[in-house]
Amino acid sequence: MQDPNPQTKVQSLNNTRSICQVSWYEQVKTKAKKRYLKAKKERRKKRKSEPGTKEKPVDIEDDLPKPAYSEDDNDSTIDVIANESLNVELTKISDDIPPRKRRRIDPARETVDHEVGDSVAEQTTELPSKSPPPPEALPLFPLPRRPDAPSKTTLALQGLDKALTQAESVDAKRVIPIRPTVGGAKDDLGISEKSRRRLEDLGIAELFAVQTAVIPFMLADPRQRSLYLPYNPPRDVCVSAPTGSGKTLAYVVPIVEVRLRPHNILSPRTVTRLRALVVLPTRDLVTQVRETFEAVAKGRGLKIGTATGQHSFAHEQAQLVDDQSVRLQGGSSKIDVLICTPGRLIDHLHGTRNFSLQHLRFLVIDEADRLLAQSFQDWLQQILAATRHSSANLSGQHPSPEDPIGSIAYGFPYPDATSPNHDPVFKDGHGASVSPENGEGVLDMVMEKFTMPATLKEHLIVCESSQKPLMLFYLIRSLGVTNALVFTKSAESTTRLVRLFELMQSDEGREGNAPLPPLVMKAYSSDLSPGDRRAILEDFKAQKIQIDTYKPCMLRLDIKRD
Numbered sequence: 001m002q003d004p005n006p007q008t009k010v011q012s013l014n015n016t017r018s019i020c021q022v023s024w025y026e027q028v029k030t031k032a033k034k035r036y037l038k039a040k041k042e043r044r045k046k047r048k049s050e051p052g053t054k055e056k057p058v059d060i061e062d063d064l065p066k067p068a069y070s071e072d073d074n075d076s077t078i079d080v081i082a083n084e085s086l087n088v089e090l091t092k093i094s095d096d097i098p099p100r101k102r103r104r105i106d107p108a109r110e111t112v113d114h115e116v117g118d119s120v121a122e123q124t125t126e127l128p129s130k131s132p133p134p135p136e137a138l139p140l141f142p143l144p145r146r147p148d149a150p151s152k153t154t155l156a157l158q159g160l161d162k163a164l165t166q167a168e169s170v171d172a173k174r175v176i177p178i179r180p181t182v183g184g185a186k187d188d189l190g191i192s193e194k195s196r197r198r199l200e201d202l203g204i205a206e207l208f209a210v211q212t213a214v215i216p217f218m219l220a221d222p223r224q225r226s227l228y229l230p231y232n233p234p235r236d237v238c239v240s241a242p243t244g245s246g247k248t249l250a251y252v253v254p255i256v257e258v259r260l261r262p263h264n265i266l267s268p269r270t271v272t273r274l275r276a277l278v279v280l281p282t283r284d285l286v287t288q289v290r291e292t293f294e295a296v297a298k299g300r301g302l303k304i305g306t307a308t309g310q311h312s313f314a315h316e317q318a319q320l321v322d323d324q325s326v327r328l329q330g331g332s333s334k335i336d337v338l339i340c341t342p343g344r345l346i347d348h349l350h351g352t353r354n355f356s357l358q359h360l361r362f363l364v365i366d367e368a369d370r371l372l373a374q375s376f377q378d379w380l381q382q383i384l385a386a387t388r389h390s391s392a393n394l395s396g397q398h399p400s401p402e403d404p405i406g407s408i409a410y411g412f413p414y415p416d417a418t419s420p421n422h423d424p425v426f427k428d429g430h431g432a433s434v435s436p437e438n439g440e441g442v443l444d445m446v447m448e449k450f451t452m453p454a455t456l457k458e459h460l461i462v463c464e465s466s467q468k469p470l471m472l473f474y475l476i477r478s479l480g481v482t483n484a485l486v487f488t489k490s491a492e493s494t495t496r497l498v499r500l501f502e503l504m505q506s507d508e509g510r511e512g513n514a515p516l517p518p519l520v521m522k523a524y525s526s527d528l529s530p531g532d533r534r535a536i537l538e539d540f541k542a543q544k545i546q547i548d549t550y551k552p553c554m555l556r557l558d559i560k561r562d
């Protein structure tokens, strides 16, 4: 019967064919497997029969490539055929070559190997391995280390101005003779013969430490000696040195020298200009500095003026400027040097027509640490503004070209606050015994560490504030002090302390104690007239007064004792 559906026939034929294929595959697989197992058995037998060979827990199958005809693998006839031939090959190889042995790892030996190093390398090469031999010794990496902490000095100097950290420290004991010794090296102080003679007349035979640093800095370069510096930028210098170390002369001598150099274009002078301005905190200091200027510049024709408020404003104006009737472009001046207090200076900048700082060559801020603590009317900024351009905005004058101005700040530890220019030079005259390289000299100064005279003895009594006068009196009496300066904070407390001391002294003999030598006490303050103040000082120097009470910052005392 003809199949109604020819497709069904074809399919049944196909089914028959696939059954045949499976049975053929099973046959081939069984044969190959048998051969493989047989070969394996023989290999085992052979190994056992070899003398001294123990059965090892080595599975050769692990080392050899796995046959592709595993029990689970029945998906491809071609694979089976290929694996069959592979198995034959493998059988041959395993018959000829002893099977590779799996290396047993002995932990103890492994440790020793690491320690031994070279021998490990030898043993490793014996092992059949394709990996490159390990390096003989691994490089040692440095262990992490805690960085050294910066020194106290480095930390303290952080953020300070370069000029301050690189300050030139001057040895306090350094002196230079005014006149070079016969046959000695010629000095480079820059002081003229005329000035040397004048200083000798004043009893100055040698320059003190701070003067040896500042005077050559301002005079040794011939360009600095000329009045005008058209191509040279102005320079600033900040000086810190102990009281009485000679700072005043250190700026007075260069100013007198520069102004009166014979080769200066204004010598012999035709026009008077205000060239130097010295600012001080008190009238008494102004008077003292004026005396020093007059002494050093004697016979040189230098015109010196002061403005402190001691005289009327009109009187001072008449001293300062020649003509106030009309505005003059370059201003007008009757003096070469002005020594003043900051308040009065600002008054003249605002209120005196033709008073001008535009030709200023030197600006000296003496006692700068105290002066700059007073922000009164922003006086320093006003002065600097008046030196840089026309003071037209202050006294109604017209603009004029700038003149270079160099500033000298004395006793001020932070130069950038005072300096109108960049890169000020700092001279530290405290004579630090440490080297300047390690910055400690500067550090002492920054930390306001004061140098005390070696012979000075200090006594300290801790007491209640109300007991202070009593304790002071006890100290003076018990130590047998015959000359004392007592500083107070105000003129009023100065007077009160003197009164208290007089009362205490009058009470001393009442308890039947042996009378002590009487003390003479005086109050020295701005409440007194200049004449009275001078008389008190003279009496104190002559030891007619045993105790003087002062308001600090009032004056500088120069007392010479034999």
Ligand SMILES: Nc1ncnc2c1ncn2[C@@H]1O[C@H](COP(=O)(O)OP(=O)(O)OP(=O)(O)O)[C@@H](O)[C@H]1O
Pocket (backbone or CB within 6 Å): 203, 204, 205, 206, 207, 208, 211, 241, 242, 243, 244, 245, 246, 247, 248, 249, 250, 556, 558
């Ligand atoms: N080279 C010197 N040789 C001898 N005496 C000097 C010399 N320099 C200054 N003197 C004297 O030393 C005293 C103190 O000097 P000066 O007033 O200049 O000190 P100072 O450092 O300005 O003090 P202060 O810190 O109080 O302002 C003055 O009597 C002065 O005449």
